[in-house]
Amino acid sequence: MRPPVPYLLAYAHTIASRLADAELRRYGLTVRQFGLLAQLRVEPELTITELSRQLGITRQSLHGMVDDLERGGHLVREAGASGRTRRLSLTPGTERLLADAHGPLARAEAEFLRGVSARDREALRVLLQRVLARATDDEAWL
Template sequence: MHPPTKPPIPYLLAYAFTLASRRAEEELRPHELTLRQYGLLTQLQLEPELTMSELARQLGVSRQSLHEMVGELERAGHLGRLPGSSGRTRRLALAPGTERLLARTRESLTRAEAGFLGDMSPPEIETLRELLQRLLAHATDDESWLAGM
């Protein structure tokens, strides 16, 4: 008989993602946002000068998926387009009121986080957060994940 092997980290992360995103989606539903839409809005709030290509790369979605999400968020009144730096380009901008929406959704996601993390201690939670931020900074080659550490 073989000794039990430790589950691979990609499997653990994927399964944790499934469970965490289910809780988060439930909390975001009353705000009429998906987790991916929340991520897009939050990323734009943090880095308002991102191009569509940079935003797609940072969110880990195709440009086509990003364009679909942007269209949905524009129709919902959460995003607008402004002239870009060259005059010929356009950039995305949060619509008035979207920052307040993000503040309310953060409260909802805090509830989802607490339910998901259960009885983990505050130091354990911060260690997990820091490890995930370091992992994402490395995997995406984007140091902005390390902000606030």
């Protein structure tokens, strides 16, 4: 019997996240936090609701992550366009941190995909991007 794709993805996520978190620990980040910061860099006008939807987490979980990142000096909350909303902004040092963290993430990826050919790695990346674009209805993944 072939294992279901959702199970395979969940198990792969567990292993890949463990490796990435270990590499990002020196920056005081988890891979989820890195993803949140990277998403804000690409789309700085996202609301909390939009960000939680894009990251696939509850607003409550997102608020906890934002609190931690704010305490860590990685982002600040500012008044939004309507006065009722809040906008999240990256701090100047966070831009540099995101660039610096790509090396450690590449090491985690190399460890996770050790023994997989470069061709298969790229095929996996493209396939996952297609799946995410379809699942999120967001062509930015492509």
